Amino acid sequence: MLIFTCPYCGIEADETELTPGGEAHLKRFGPGSSxxxxxxxxxxxxxxxxxxxxxxxxxxxxxxxxxxxxxxLTLEVFGTYSAQTFEPPEEIKERIRAKRPGWKWxxxx
Amino acid sequence: xxxxxxxxxxxxxSGYVEICENMPTGMITxxxxxxxxxxxxxxxxxxxxxxxxxxKVTLAENSIAWMSPDxxxxxxxxxxxxxxxxxxxxxxxxxxxxxxxVSDARAVFEVSGAAMVEIIAKLAPVNVKTLEIGEIxxxxxxxxxxxxxxxxxxxxKLICFSSVADYMFDLLKTSAVVNSKVGEF
Ligand SMILES: [Zn+2]
Numbered sequence: 267m268l269i270f271t272c273p274y275c276g277i278e279a280d281e282t283e284l285t286p287g288g289e290a291h292l293k294r295f296g297p298g299s300s301x302x303x304x305x306x307x308x309x310x311x312x313x314x315x316x317x318x319x320x321x322x323x324x325x326x327x328x329x330x331x332x333x334x335x336x337x338x339l340t341l342e343v344f345g346t347y348s349a350q351t352f353e354p355p356e357e358i359k360e361r362i363r364a365k366r367p368g369w370k371w372x373x374x375x
Numbered sequence: 376x377x378x379x380x381x382x383x384x385x386x387x388x389s390g391y392v393e394i395c396e397n398m399p400t401g402m403i404t405x406x407x408x409x410x411x412x413x414x415x416x417x418x419x420x421x422x423x424x425x426x427x428x429x430x431k432v433t434l435a436e437n438s439i440a441w442m443s444p445d446x447x448x449x450x451x452x453x454x455x456x457x458x459x460x461x462x463x464x465x466x467x468x469x470x471x472x473x474x475x476x477v478s479d480a481r482a483v484f485e486v487s488g489a490a491m492v493e494i495i496a497k498l499a500p501v502n503v504k505t506l507e508i509g510e511i512x513x514x515x516x517x518x519x520x521x522x523x524x525x526x527x528x529x530x531x532k533l534i535c536f537s538s539v540a541d542y543m544f545d546l547l548k549t550s551a552v553v554n555s556k557v558g559e560f
Contacts, residue, residue, distance in 0.1 A: 326513065
């Protein structure tokens with residue numbers, strides 16, 4: 267079972283209390299972008315076996331969106347963090363480096 | 376409609392715990408900046424209570440529940456709602472906020488008995504061993520959203536949408552049927 271600690275209310279919420287929001291840290295490409303950028307924004311997603319970053323919403327709890335870093339293979343959770351950020355906090359990246367040396371995900375490592 | 380003014384509760388059930396649905400309770404949803412001095416002073420002046428800390432419920436005449444980092448729920452007498460709202464509105468006049476009377480959109484249940492926490496454990500994805508008295512927990516009971524808090528070691532209050540009150544009553548009833556006790560807690 268997947269359990270995340272919501273960074274907004276501190277509750278340990280299991281998957282049934284949450285709604286998945288897909289991949290984290292997507293940059294929006296809208297009007298004025300190239301066809302390739304727009305296609306990438308709409309359709310190209312990471313599908314890693316291992317370290318992954320996602321958006322989740324504590325829908326049955328405080329209702330807030332947050333970010334989560336986890337391993338898709340083992341369901342190990344590396345941490346959850348604020349939705350108001352463009353990249354994972356250094357502290358979480360450091361934790362992943364210790365547990366999954368050499369990991370890479372989009373521009374993060 | 377029948378005269379319900381003298382009734383103490385809407386309906387009840389006796390299983391291996393006691394379940395009852397309370398008569399309508401006043402509830403006001405408040406959205407705003409919970410750290411603002413103005414909101415705090417408005418609450419102490421109008422509601423007569425300090426703001427609860429994260430995930431807590433203040434258990435006064437008008438209780439206040441912490442619902443999220445920017446949301447509170449005032450629980451008061453059904454007939455006091457419009458008066459409280461008017462006064463709060465006046466105090467918070469020039470500050471961004473939202474007040475909504477949700478009294479008729481909510482149902483309130485009470486579950487009591489020595490095995491009360493077992494009912495929670497049967498129905499909600501909550502680690503009941505971490506629950507503290509006076510701490511509100513928003514979650515779901517089986518298929519529907521609910522919030523509950525322990526008022527003592529053997530009693531809890533639960534609120535849910537009134538549109539699912541029948542479902543909730545049946546759910547609590549089924550989980551409390553005599554001879555269905557697990558005896559885990
Ligand atoms: Zn939360």
